[in-house]
Amino acid sequence: MEYLVAFIFGLLVGSFLNVCIYRIPKGKSIVSPPSSCPSCGERIKWYDNIPVISYLLLRGRCRHCGERISLRYPVVELLTAFLTVVILWKFGLSISAFYYLILTYVLIVISFIDLDTMLVPVKLCYFAMLAGILFSPLVLEVSFKDSVLGASFGAGLILFIIETYAIFTGKEGMGYGDANIMALIGAFIGWQKVLLALFIASFVGALVGIGYILLKGKNFRVAIPFGPFLSVGGYVTVIYGNKLLEWYLGGLG
Structure with a gap:
């Protein structure tokens, strides 16, 4: 159970890391404003921002403009989740x-x-x-x-x-x-x-x-x-x- 919790926690952190990866090079704040589509600028609703699941349900495209969403987003989320589990396995809580x-x-x-x-x-x-x-x-x-x-x-x-x-x-x-x-x-x-x-x-x-x-x-x-x-x-x-x-x-x- 603790590994499952760690995996889910890692997915959520990975979603935030995606924000950091996109915004830091641009000199933007990593806490505000809320996430939006890079193509059309439409705010991303919470149900379209669920790590990995939303990407799959949307088939990798923005709900509003249909522009393709980079595969990097679910990759970062899954990588973060996996590495989080490994750290827990190595060092425990x-x-x-x-x-x-x-x-x-x-x-x-x-x-x-x-x-x-x-x-x-x-x-x-x-x-x-x-x-x-x-x-x-x-x-x-x-x-x-x-x-x-x-x-x-x-x-x-x-x-x-x-x-x-x-x-x-x-x-x-x-x-x-x-x-x-x-x-x-x-x-x-x-x-x-x-x-x-x-x-x-x-x-x-x-x-x-x-x-x-x-x-x-x-x-x-x-x-x-x-x-x-x-x-x-x-x-x-x-x-x-x-x-x-x-x-x-x-x-x-």
Whole structure:
């Protein structure tokens, strides 16, 4: 029953995250006015704003103008619900679960904004990073000191990669916004797991990038936002980081 409640809660949060994803890049308030159709501007009634269900009943189109509604909306809602359930499975009903739900929800917003605009909402990263640091004394998984060091190491590592790449190639590889994302992730996972999160992000990013290039017939200079892969690396590290490190260090031993 608690997983069902978590799933429904995640769907509702996902609906709100969709608002954030749409409005934050435009500099609009995320609390007012009420949601409306981007095409015709008609206010969306509550019965047309039920996560996933309304999308299916409306067959993915606005009730008023018939314009197609982006598939991103139910995808974000279902993804948020699923990841919420996983956090509950990992940490149970605890302060730690609330702590890592903050990270999860922020990473979802950042990832989809990065996919849509190729830009990272720096202010959101900054405030979420501060939340990770300030709330760290309340959880057992990361200490205040490790949180501060994690944010510093995460940002510093990405900045080092950016500057080194620029020196040797004369071009910009990763964006500076990625440093903000890694600082945010580092604040929640601690400095010890920053390299693991970055390795997972790079591995997944390489696989997806190569697949995209082969599928679309693009060359290797195509620009692909790295924020979503950093988010994947951070989330996987939260869930499986300890086991992955134990497996790796055990193998070395």
